[in-house]
Amino acid sequence: MYIENIEHFFLETPLYQKFDIDPDDGELLFDLIYFNDKIDCYCPFCDKDSTFIGTNKVPSFGGFKNDSFADMTRHSGYGIDYFLNKIHAIDLYCSRVEEHKMQIIVYITNSHIFKIGQFPSIAEISQPQLKKYRPVLTNEKYTELNRGVGLITHGVGIGAFVYLRRIFEDLIEEAHQILNKMDGWDEEVYTKARMNDKIEILKSELPEFLVDNKELYGILSKGIHELSEDECKEYFPTVKLGVELILDEKLEAKKKQDKIALAKKSIASIRRDIKDK
Numbered sequence: 001m002y003i004e005n006i007e008h009f010f011l012e013t014p015l016y017q018k019f020d021i022d023p024d025d026g027e028l029l030f031d032l033i034y035f036n037d038k039i040d041c042y043c044p045f046c047d048k049d050s051t052f053i054g055t056n057k058v059p060s061f062g063g064f065k066n067d068s069f070a071d072m073t074r075h076s077g078y079g080i081d082y083f084l085n086k087i088h089a090i091d092l093y094c095s096r097v098e099e100h101k102m103q104i105i106v107y108i109t110n111s112h113i114f115k116i117g118q119f120p121s122i123a124e125i126s127q128p129q130l131k132k133y134r135p136v137l138t139n140e141k142y143t144e145l146n147r148g149v150g151l152i153t154h155g156v157g158i159g160a161f162v163y164l165r166r167i168f169e170d171l172i173e174e175a176h177q178i179l180n181k182m183d184g185w186d187e188e189v190y191t192k193a194r195m196n197d198k199i200e201i202l203k204s205e206l207p208e209f210l211v212d213n214k215e216l217y218g219i220l221s222k223g224i225h226e227l228s229e230d231e232c233k234e235y236f237p238t239v240k241l242g243v244e245l246i247l248d249e250k251l252e253a254k255k256k257q258d259k260i261a262l263a264k265k266s267i268a269s270i271r272r273d274i275k276d277k
């Protein structure tokens with residue numbers, strides 16, 4: 001597995017995940033270690049969304065300005081070896097308040113790169129974004145969602161998958177509890193059905209994204225039984241995105257229901273007022 005996106009590597013990649021490095025990855029390592037671009041993310045110190053800016057400076061080899069790996073190689077004679085078998089710290093600061101720092105620590109060997117440290121933690125950056133799901137999750141499931149994201153931050157892949165799967169199963173059970181009270185419900189057929197068929201049976205009460213992406217459950221289950229820690233860590237961001245999309249849809253539906261309830265109440269109250277006159 002290779003690093004495809006530096007921003008994703010900084011903000012989403014769990015610690016200790018192993019990425020391959022090729023001899024021609026000098027440019028990538030240069031851009032990573034001397035990161036001077038901007039990334040948008042939540043700042044836990046501002047308690048607001050912000051933009052972080054990279055501050056690492058390229059050494060001025062022989063007094064030259066080096067804007068690229070090619071410049072560096074030309075002026076210093078160093079190649080990719082210059083970055084290998086070392087620990088590097090990448091510094092960024094919050095554009096809202098300069099004292100708000102972010103640091104990513106990477107260890108680069110001859111053939112691999114690992115993120116071995118990060119401050120603030122991924123959990124601190126991403127957990128505030130989970131707060132919005134509070135209205136559509138029980139206390140227990142909200143805690144578990146946070147725990148899943150917290151675990152992945154500390155490099156625990158399979159455990160994090162378990163928590164996401166529990167949330168998925170809870171959504172299914174919620175729909176089941178609504179529909180099993182309806183006329184013509186066949187509990188025996190439902191109990192014996194496989195998860196894919198259960199989702200199909202419950203489809204009228206489930207978010208569309210979940211129904212259209214039933215295989216998400218398959219991935220979550222596979223994660224727990226067959227995938228390695230590294231595979232779970234690699235797939236976690238995608239699976240989390242899927243769960244978030246399902247929760248987004250529930251959140252939208254809840255907002256609409258709340259609005260309808262409010263409108264009904266107001267209309268009833270107006271009707272009473274008119275009658276009284």
Ligand SMILES: [Zn+2]
Nearest residue numbers: 043046094100
């Ligand atoms: Zn800040």
